[in-house]
Amino acid sequence: MQTIEQTxxxxxxxxxxxxxxxxxxxxxxxxxxxxEPVLAAFDMPAFDNSAxxxxxxxxxxxxxxxxxxxxxxxxxxxxxxxxLQPGQAARVFTGARLPENTSAVVMQEQxxxxxxxxxxxxxxxxxxxxxxxGSELQKGSTILQRGQIISPLHIGLLASLGHAELxxxxxxxxxxxxxxxxxxxxxxxxxxxxxxxxxxxxxLALLQACGIEAIDAGIVCDDPVKIEAxxxxxxAQADVLITSGGASVGxxxxxxxxxxxxxxxxxxxxxxxxxxxxxxxxxxGKPVLMLPGNPVSALVTLWMIAMPWLRTCSGAxxxxxxxxxxxxxxxxxNHDQRPHLMRAxxxxxEQGWQATILPQQGSGALSxxAQADCLVExxxxxxxxxxxxxxxxxxxxxxxxxx
Numbered sequence: 001m002q003t004i005e006q007t008x009x010x011x012x013x014x015x016x017x018x019x020x021x022x023x024x025x026x027x028x029x030x031x032x033x034x035x036e037p038v039l040a041a042f043d044m045p046a047f048d049n050s051a052x053x054x055x056x057x058x059x060x061x062x063x064x065x066x067x068x069x070x071x072x073x074x075x076x077x078x079x080x081x082x083x084l085q086p087g088q089a090a091r092v093f094t095g096a097r098l099p100e101n102t103s104a105v106v107m108q109e110q111x112x113x114x115x116x117x118x119x120x121x122x123x124x125x126x127x128x129x130x131x132x133x134g135s136e137l138q139k140g141s142t143i144l145q146r147g148q149i150i151s152p153l154h155i156g157l158l159a160s161l162g163h164a165e166l167x168x169x170x171x172x173x174x175x176x177x178x179x180x181x182x183x184x185x186x187x188x189x190x191x192x193x194x195x196x197x198x199x200x201x202x203x204l205a206l207l208q209a210c211g212i213e214a215i216d217a218g219i220v221c222d223d224p225v226k227i228e229a230x231x232x233x234x235x236a237q238a239d240v241l242i243t244s245g246g247a248s249v250g251x252x253x254x255x256x257x258x259x260x261x262x263x264x265x266x267x268x269x270x271x272x273x274x275x276x277x278x279x280x281x282x283x284x285g286k287p288v289l290m291l292p293g294n295p296v297s298a299l300v301t302l303w304m305i306a307m308p309w310l311r312t313c314s315g316a317x318x319x320x321x322x323x324x325x326x327x328x329x330x331x332x333x334n335h336d337q338r339p340h341l342m343r344a345x346x347x348x349x350e351q352g353w354q355a356t357i358l359p360q361q362g363s364g365a366l367s368x369x370a371q372a373d374c375l376v377e378x379x380x381x382x383x384x385x386x387x388x389x390x391x392x393x394x395x396x397x398x399x400x401x402x403x
Contacts, residue, residue: 001271001338004304010266011280011309014287017239019315020170026158029150031211032168033315038144040161043134048098049076051129055111055118056092056102058084059126068118074099089118098130105129147317149211169315175238176203177217177230179245179255180293185219198295198366199244203302209396212310217241224254231258235284240313242302245293255290259283265290271380273338274363275301287313294363300341300375304393322394326355326376333383340380343372344392355392373397 002010021035050056057068068089072082074096082090082099090099091113098105104124112119137143143157144150150166158166183197184190197219207214217234220227234241243255256279259265265281265288275297279290289306291298308319326346334340343365344355355376360368374392384390 001269001276003271004339007268007270007278007305008308010268011306012312014280014309015282015285016313017172017287019313021167022170023165023167025165026155026163029166029168030152030155032150032166032171033211034144034146034148034150035167035169035315037142037146038158038163038166040137040139040141040143042161043139044137044160045131045133045135048102048133049131050092050094050096050098050105051131052105052107053093054108054129055089055106055113055120056084056098057089057104057106057118057120057124058086058099058101059103059123060087063123066120066123068120070113070116070118102130103127145317147315149316171211171213172240172310172314173213173215173238174207174240174242174310175215175217175234176200176207177234177241177243178219179222179227179243180219181222183219183245199291199293199298202295202299202366203242203244203291206299206302206396207310210307210310212314222254224258227254227258228262231262231283235286235288239286240310241283241286241288242291242306243288244291244298259288259290263288270301270305271338272300272304273336273340275304275341276338278305292363295366296343296369297363299369303395304341304375324353324374324392324394325389326353326374326392327351328376328384328386328388328390329354329356331384331386332357332376332378334378334380337380340378341375341393342378343368344374344376345371346373346392353392355390 068087071088071090073091074082076093076095078097084090084099084101092098092105103126105128106120106124110121144154178197178200182193182195184194186196204214204216215238220230256265256267259281262283263281265279267279269276270278274294275292277292278301281288291301308321311319342361343358347354355374357376358368358371372395374394377391377393378384
């Protein structure tokens with residue numbers, strides 16, 4: 001059997017779809033991947049400005065003098081340039097361009113003034129409450145790296161630098177196909193011997209949450225002619241095809257044979273529980289990933305094995321999976337020859353993050369997957385006592401950036 005790391009490494013040899021770009025309005029670019037570096041076109045701030053409502057002053061030659069002559073007022077947005085001589089002051093407001101030769105800004109709460117005279121309580125330090133040109137960013141500074149995810153926190157800065165549009169990578173198109181005579185579409189009557197297809201909706205949802213254009217390729221029965229036709233139709237629409245079911249060694253599992261006939265397929269057994277059967281290769285020149293049919297196994301293999309490669313194919317500079325060290329609430333043992341990725345919930349305490357292993361760990365137990373925050377990795381032939389630390393792989397949660 002191959003390790004998770006070996007399988008991830010092998011996937012890097014699959015032909016990656018060609019990255020394509022598109023220009024999007026600033027707000028539509030949130031969550032997308034920058035296709036080129038974004039640099040500051042000018043200094044930030046672009047001019048010396050006031051950090052407070054108050055008074056810009058130019059120190060007297062006698063720096064103990066706290067009385068100044070008022071010569072005018074500068075509002076935010078005023079374009080005129082004023083110059084202060086020693087001993088002069090000007091009324092200024094937050095964000096206003098400072099007069100030339102400003103030594104400091106004094107908060108208005110620390111001042112008394114008339115139309116022509118300013119008296120301050122105490123002399124400020126040089127540069128106090130002054131935002132100097134380029135003190136935040138200098139022209140040419142990198143705002144976004146190529147391959148970086150554009151977050152809502154970038155938008156204000158990008159807007160302040162005048163960016164109305166951004167060049168991003170086009171979303172990767174991934175089709176998801178379920179196979180099996182036993183599968184039925186949710187919402188349809190469930191006849192004897194049938195089960196609802198949970199894999200496809202679950203995998204499509206995960207892909208969408210990761211910023212991928214997920215294409216629903218439907219369900220195909222265990223018939224090689226129909227499988228081939230559906231594969232060809234799905235590959236025509238997508239950059240990558242993901243199938244679930246047909247990755248094991250059952251007699252009715254035609255998926256492997258048909259894919260191999262359209263290209264090349266590598267069938268691997270991965271040292272991971274849940275999720276041992278995993279296949280990958282090409283069909284009609286495009287990448288294909290074969291996931292197990294058990295619903296938890298399908299999601300775990302997509303998240304833990306395939307997602308780093310899909311991130312790379314999407315243009316993301318970082319393909320690392322989110323993880324953290326956690327303290328186990330209860331003892332846990334793994335007597336298997338494979339590492340067990342156990343569904344768990346997370347709690348933040350004064351002592352740090354704690355993980356509680358959920359009771360239902362079967363490969364078909366979607367109820368525990370729906371509750372889980374993470375997958376706690378318990379190595380093969382390993383036991384942990386309560387309080388021991390372990391590695392937890394974070395699962396996607398609402399509001400979490402999964403890319």
